Amino acid sequence: MKLWLGLALLAGPLAAQSAEARLEGRVPGAAIPAVDSLVQRAYAEGLPTEPLIQKALEGGAKQVTAPRIVAAVQVSLGQLRDARDLLVHGGDEPPVTPGEVTTVAWALRRGLPGPVVQRVLVALPRPPRASAMHAVADLVAHHFDPDSGADLIIAAIGQGVVPERLLDVSAAAAHELQRGHTHAEALALVRQELPNVPASPKPTRSAVARARRPAAPTPP
Amino acid sequence: MDVTGAPSDAEVVARVLGGDSEAFTLVVRRYEAGLLRFAARMLGSRDAAADAVAESFVRAYRHLASCREPARLRTWLYRIVANRCKSHLARRPIADVSLDEAPAVADAADTELNLERAEQLALVQRALVRLSPEKREAFLLKHVEGLSYEEMAAVTGERVPTLKMRVHRAREALLQVLEEYE
Amino acid sequence: MNAIDPRIHQALDGELAPAALSAELSRVVERLVTAAALLAAPLPLASLESRVMAAIRRPVPSPARRLLRWLATPRAITFRVRPVWSLAFAAVVALLTLFPLGHEGPDIGEHEGIAQFVGRFPGAQSVHVVGSFNDWRSGSIALEDVDQDGVWRATVVLPTGAYEYMFVVDGERWVPDHLAERLVADEFGRENSIVIVRPARR
Numbered sequence: 001m002k003l004w005l006g007l008a009l010l011a012g013p014l015a016a017q018s019a020e021a022r023l024e025g026r027v028p029g030a031a032i033p034a035v036d037s038l039v040q041r042a043y044a045e046g047l048p049t050e051p052l053i054q055k056a057l058e059g060g061a062k063q064v065t066a067p068r069i070v071a072a073v074q075v076s077l078g079q080l081r082d083a084r085d086l087l088v089h090g091g092d093e094p095p096v097t098p099g100e101v102t103t104v105a106w107a108l109r110r111g112l113p114g115p116v117v118q119r120v121l122v123a124l125p126r127p128p129r130a131s132a133m134h135a136v137a138d139l140v141a142h143h144f145d146p147d148s149g150a151d152l153i154i155a156a157i158g159q160g161v162v163p164e165r166l167l168d169v170s171a172a173a174a175h176e177l178q179r180g181h182t183h184a185e186a187l188a189l190v191r192q193e194l195p196n197v198p199a200s201p202k203p204t205r206s207a208v209a210r211a212r213r214p215a216a217p218t219p220p
Numbered sequence: 221m222d223v224t225g226a227p228s229d230a231e232v233v234a235r236v237l238g239g240d241s242e243a244f245t246l247v248v249r250r251y252e253a254g255l256l257r258f259a260a261r262m263l264g265s266r267d268a269a270a271d272a273v274a275e276s277f278v279r280a281y282r283h284l285a286s287c288r289e290p291a292r293l294r295t296w297l298y299r300i301v302a303n304r305c306k307s308h309l310a311r312r313p314i315a316d317v318s319l320d321e322a323p324a325v326a327d328a329a330d331t332e333l334n335l336e337r338a339e340q341l342a343l344v345q346r347a348l349v350r351l352s353p354e355k356r357e358a359f360l361l362k363h364v365e366g367l368s369y370e371e372m373a374a375v376t377g378e379r380v381p382t383l384k385m386r387v388h389r390a391r392e393a394l395l396q397v398l399e400e401y402e
Numbered sequence: 403m404n405a406i407d408p409r410i411h412q413a414l415d416g417e418l419a420p421a422a423l424s425a426e427l428s429r430v431v432e433r434l435v436t437a438a439a440l441l442a443a444p445l446p447l448a449s450l451e452s453r454v455m456a457a458i459r460r461p462v463p464s465p466a467r468r469l470l471r472w473l474a475t476p477r478a479i480t481f482r483v484r485p486v487w488s489l490a491f492a493a494v495v496a497l498l499t500l501f502p503l504g505h506e507g508p509d510i511g512e513h514e515g516i517a518q519f520v521g522r523f524p525g526a527q528s529v530h531v532v533g534s535f536n537d538w539r540s541g542s543i544a545l546e547d548v549d550q551d552g553v554w555r556a557t558v559v560l561p562t563g564a565y566e567y568m569f570v571v572d573g574e575r576w577v578p579d580h581l582a583e584r585l586v587a588d589e590f591g592r593e594n595s596i597v598i599v600r601p602a603r604r
Contacts, residue, residue: 022537026537026538026539054534054537054538055589057537057538057539058534058538058566058588058590058594059590060538061532061538061539061540062538062576062588062590064590068590071589072588072589072590075589076589106564109586109587110584110586110596130563130564134564134584134598137584138583138584141310141583141584141585142306142307142310142583143306143310143353143354164600164601167598167600174307174583177303177307180276180279180280180283180286180296180299180300180303182299182376182377183377184377185377200600208510208516210557211508211510211516211557211558211559212508212556212557212558212559213508213558213559214535214536214542214543214558214560241458241459242455244454244455244458245451245455248449248450248451248454248455249449249451252449252450252451253444253445256445256447256450257441257442257444257445260445260447261441266445266447269447270447270448270450273450274450274453274454274457277450277454278454278457278458281454281458310583340436340440341440341441341443344437344440344441345441347437348441359438360441363414363434363435363438363441363442364438364441364442365442384415387411387415388411391406391410391411391414391434392405392406394434394437395406395430395433395434398433398437
């Protein structure tokens with residue numbers, strides 16, 4: 001579920017070929033026809049299919065039963081539909097891009113209320129929005145009120161903080177909490193400093209030296 | 221420790237900010253018992269509580285200059301510990317505070333309690349971890365740490381009516397859970 | 403949740419004299435007061451004084467350095483002080499960035515970043531990180547415990563984006579990253595951790 005890469009490129013061909021090839025041997029056989037059908041339905045509706053395939057693969061890896069895998073994929077499809085509807089209501093011209101649907105679905109899964117998601121969509125009428133959504137969700141994970149969290153991120157956008165730096169804004173607010181400030185104080189302090197927020201640091205040289213690319217997946 | 225006649229919080233803060241860092245021991249001695257108890261009840265783990273409170277004291281020391289009302293040092297310390305507990309809980313899956321793990325605070329090491337009280341405490345602690353962190357925090361601050369609603373507002377940053385509502389809901393939920401177990 | 407008689411709240415908030423309550427309501431009040439009293443009992447915990455003062459006496463780095471350190475290794479702090487072996491924990495510490503060319507290690511592309519996975523699993527024979535970045539395929543990203551202290555690590559180059567993951571210990575035990583700040587229900591009754599890999603070239 002890569003947000004910032006072109007899911008649109010993946011969704012079409014994968015669905016067209018059917019998901020069966022990727023699921024074979026990884027997911028209980030009894031689940032495959034139903035999952036494949038849900039994937040095809042998503043494709044027909046212009047929704048991303050990769051999140052559904054990933055959910056099925058996850059269930060297979062976790063040795064979950066076929067009915068639970070199908071149920072989880074159905075839930076995921078419902079979230080994607082909700083996300084598409086929010087995007088359309090937020091002003092995106094249909095057909096909305098699969099990448100944006102995935103972004104909004106993430107936000108909903110992370111607990112952002114629909115109206116809050118819509119406020120962020122209105123503040124950022126054009127993609128990329130993934131950083132903004134995750135920044136608000138990060139604030140909510142730190143027990144900031146969702147509306148107040150969205151206010152901060154929208155204020156940051158308004159003051160010219162580029163999307164890639166919005167996660168630094170939420171990190172700065174969390175840092176103020178750690179320093180003993182209340183949630184309200186933390187928001188006020190960060191807001192006062194906008195558009196300046198500390199940048200996340202570069203990794204150490206040894207970390208880069210250690211970094212390895214994961215082994216390529218074995219073909220199914 | 222008997223702190224009768226000891227300097228006030230404001231005086232201790234002034235001494236520490238004036239360069240007498242050792243005076244901070246007075247702060248630790250004065251408040252560690254309550255803070256440890258609060259954190260242990262919040263987190264359901266003594267080890268996690270000790271970590272959270274120790275880190276909070278060090279943070280409090282390093283940011284003592286930002287304590288705007290030294291006379292209210294106690295609530296400021298509770299705020300730091302409460303924030304750390306919430307961060308800890310936010311990073312921890314709900315299942316991690318399971319009922320199986322919940323009685324960690326009422327084990328055989330509670331030598332000061334007799335067996336019956338230990339069992340009762342385990343029951344209450346089980347009920348406590350079933351509450352949401354916000355309700356648990358509200359109940360503990362009000363009924364265990366004995367803070368006023370105004371002090372609780374200073375600790376949590378929430379409004380008094382909100383906190384009252386949380387305490388009410390916590391009492392109701394706690395009673396319900398206690399009845400389930402009894 | 404059932405609402406209780408408001409007089410119980412009033413009595414507990416000191417707004418109503420306990421004597422004004424019926425015997426039944428008094429019993430409910432008593433039950434809550436007893437529960438609170440049990441929780442208020444002192445805990446037999448060791449004093450933190452020496453530990454706190456030792457930390458305070460250490461030289462204090464500059465605020466900028468502290469901020470940098472906090473941002474760089476937030477979970478390492480918790481990690482160092484947590485002694486409970488059974489609490490498997492882990493962290494995704496790094497988030498990527500631009501690096502001067504010419505360093506050892508892999509070249510990092512424009513749409514790539516670095517994620518560091520760290521977990522404490524004493525006694526484990528193997529630990530893998532499995533997630534949406536590797537099609538939930540166990541075995542492709544192994545963590546290593548080079549100095550055999552029970553701390554397992556992997557530093558991985560990944561395409562930028564957000565991913566869900568869990569650790570798999572000894573090939574069979576699925577363990578969430580307990581200290582990940584981002585968690586999401588996996589729809590199978592557990593929670594996945596989330597890592598966001600930010601673009602290297604920002």
